[in-house]
Amino acid sequence: MAAVKAPEIITDKAQMRQWSRSMRAQGKSIGLVPTMGYLHEGHLSLIREAHKHTHLIVVSVYVNPGQFSPNEDLSTYPSDFDGDIKKIMSVPGGADVVFHPHNLYDYGESGVENEMKREKDGVIMSCVEDRGMGHETWVRVDRLEKGMCGKSRPVFFRGVATVVSKLFNIVEPDVAVFGKKDYQQWRIIRRMVRDLDFAVTVIGSEIVRGDDGLAMSSRNVHLSPNEREKALSISKSLSKAKYAAEKGQINCTELRNSVIQAIHEAGGRVDYAEIVDQESLEAVEEINVHVVFCIAAWFGKVRLIDNMEINL
Amino acid sequence: MAAVKAPEIITDKAQMRQWSRSMRAQGKSIGLVPTMGYLHEGHLSLIREAHKHTHLIVVSVYVNPGQFSPNEDLSTYPSDFDGDIKKIMSVPGGADVVFHPHNLYDYGESGVENEMKREKDGVIMSCVEDRGMGHETWVRVDRLEKGMCGKSRPVFFRGVATVVSKLFNIVEPDVAVFGKKDYQQWRIIRRMVRDLDFAVTVIGSEIVRGDDGLAMSSRNVHLSPNEREKALSISKSLSKAKYAAEKGQINCTELRNSVIQAIHEAGGRVDYAEIVDQESLEAVEEINVHVVFCIAAWFGKVRLIDNMEINL
Numbered sequence: 001m002a003a004v005k006a007p008e009i010i011t012d013k014a015q016m017r018q019w020s021r022s023m024r025a026q027g028k029s030i031g032l033v034p035t036m037g038y039l040h041e042g043h044l045s046l047i048r049e050a051h052k053h054t055h056l057i058v059v060s061v062y063v064n065p066g067q068f069s070p071n072e073d074l075s076t077y078p079s080d081f082d083g084d085i086k087k088i089m090s091v092p093g094g095a096d097v098v099f100h101p102h103n104l105y106d107y108g109e110s111g112v113e114n115e116m117k118r119e120k121d122g123v124i125m126s127c128v129e130d131r132g133m134g135h136e137t138w139v140r141v142d143r144l145e146k147g148m149c150g151k152s153r154p155v156f157f158r159g160v161a162t163v164v165s166k167l168f169n170i171v172e173p174d175v176a177v178f179g180k181k182d183y184q185q186w187r188i189i190r191r192m193v194r195d196l197d198f199a200v201t202v203i204g205s206e207i208v209r210g211d212d213g214l215a216m217s218s219r220n221v222h223l224s225p226n227e228r229e230k231a232l233s234i235s236k237s238l239s240k241a242k243y244a245a246e247k248g249q250i251n252c253t254e255l256r257n258s259v260i261q262a263i264h265e266a267g268g269r270v271d272y273a274e275i276v277d278q279e280s281l282e283a284v285e286e287i288n289v290h291v292v293f294c295i296a297a298w299f300g301k302v303r304l305i306d307n308m309e310i311n312l
Numbered sequence: 313m314a315a316v317k318a319p320e321i322i323t324d325k326a327q328m329r330q331w332s333r334s335m336r337a338q339g340k341s342i343g344l345v346p347t348m349g350y351l352h353e354g355h356l357s358l359i360r361e362a363h364k365h366t367h368l369i370v371v372s373v374y375v376n377p378g379q380f381s382p383n384e385d386l387s388t389y390p391s392d393f394d395g396d397i398k399k400i401m402s403v404p405g406g407a408d409v410v411f412h413p414h415n416l417y418d419y420g421e422s423g424v425e426n427e428m429k430r431e432k433d434g435v436i437m438s439c440v441e442d443r444g445m446g447h448e449t450w451v452r453v454d455r456l457e458k459g460m461c462g463k464s465r466p467v468f469f470r471g472v473a474t475v476v477s478k479l480f481n482i483v484e485p486d487v488a489v490f491g492k493k494d495y496q497q498w499r500i501i502r503r504m505v506r507d508l509d510f511a512v513t514v515i516g517s518e519i520v521r522g523d524d525g526l527a528m529s530s531r532n533v534h535l536s537p538n539e540r541e542k543a544l545s546i547s548k549s550l551s552k553a554k555y556a557a558e559k560g561q562i563n564c565t566e567l568r569n570s571v572i573q574a575i576h577e578a579g580g581r582v583d584y585a586e587i588v589d590q591e592s593l594e595a596v597e598e599i600n601v602h603v604v605f606c607i608a609a610w611f612g613k614v615r616l617i618d619n620m621e622i623n624l
Contacts, residue, residue, distance in 0.1 A: 013509060017511060025337065104509075107506055107507075135507050136453055136454040136455050136456065136503065136507060137451065137452065137453045137454070137473075137503060137504045137506075137507035137508055138451075138452050138454065139449060139450075139451055139452075139508070140449065140450050140451075140452060141448055141449045142448040142449070142450065143448050144448065161449070162507075162508070165508050165509075166507075166508055166509045169508055169509040169510050169511060170509050172511075191448065191449060192449045194419055194449075195419075195447050195448060195449035195474075195478075196449055196451070196474070196477050196478055196481055197325060197416075197477075197478045197481040197482050198481050199329060199481060199484075
């Protein structure tokens, strides 16, 4: 195997855009894989997917405070930048650039001025407001952002859509690859791209699972071996439900109950278990369209999500 | 004077972006002047301003349903496309392209599917939702959008920020010129560009007034000669207030009352009269920072806005 070159590491917004523009001027197309770092096989599969579509690959590594509430796990979100670079280089072709900004919400003087105003207002939502950053523009995808993860994490999708808009405007990619493990996120980004006319093609990449069936997630590192064993109830019960649906059980209440019960019996706490239309993400009562069965559940202090598409 | 060439008229999004990209590949910079048409001297001053900054000029002419409530004047908003082209050609250098899309919210099949969902939801806000368009992504500038025009027109700035995002993503300009007559809009667009990292420099262009002092507006055409005469109370009382401030009257309550009274006596109905910080648009009690005195008032069925910066 040919040695994979180390990616160029860029931390500055202007320099990132300059790189993209100079590459585009040379006729090269650019693929973006946005990540929050602590990469695993799931992320690497996104990089492999991106290589199918564009000449050059940018992987962004940035833990976005705009999608965390102050009471969520931003401070404990795992990171290992050196390890990430090594993992990226283990993929054939690697990446051309790793974009690793320090703070995407730092606007210098004009941000500081706003900090004082925030304290006066006393309004706090995400960690961006909580830290007194002056940022105040948010991209909202009205309907798709409301259900499922949006219900439990009200600032989450606002933060995701906003930081992806920023990354698109900085990196100016032709293609961006998102994992379908974050199914609702993937649909929201696609809708946002359509509605705001971003010149970016959004690709959804299939879920990567461990040998035991657990969907890959950076948060899995926080699971004890025992919790991980219990967490397998998510993928196992989802597979069972999918099989049952394919065999004729199309009643969603029945299917949901069986999954909720299985996770509960394994010691998990279900946040939601919903069977929704793949496009609109609206709940269905019977499976007669293309649906996706989405789960979020807590095992110990770790919240995991997973999903399976069911196309009858 | 050399004959000014007719602008190329482009109605298709993809074709518009293709034009911009091919020009950029040739090293040309692009200026955008977004308008809703029915051009007047104020708009033409924006085109003249744009010529100072870029090689090429795109003027967009599009009445944006996303910034009108169903009960506002979208249906009676004046238009004269042929006249607009002639006026653009009266400016030295004219424009290279007039971007004149039919419907920026038409997404084909995926929009139609959503229309049915909207009716189920029964949620209506702007004319975009009212007409059952599937669009659901909105750009919000949290603090700046709330006061003044945002109070009387709750969907307005959401619609403006969103359509300007769309235009930026379609036209991909280097520079965009906005009139400071719409002061709050100008500040909101600048903040949005900063917060979402758009690669666009936003220029604010000074208000253009008729010989009688009335700020130029497409809506002025709806004023009877008598109403126009009365509407002069806005610019006259603003000038008086500015003069008073410069002479030492820094109490904003006093200054506001004098303007409100003058407009009221002329037969106008004041929507708001606020003296605010030029950056944050927060109301001030005494003028000891750079402020702008902003007015909105109705004369007959016409709502007019105007403002003056006061830099003591």
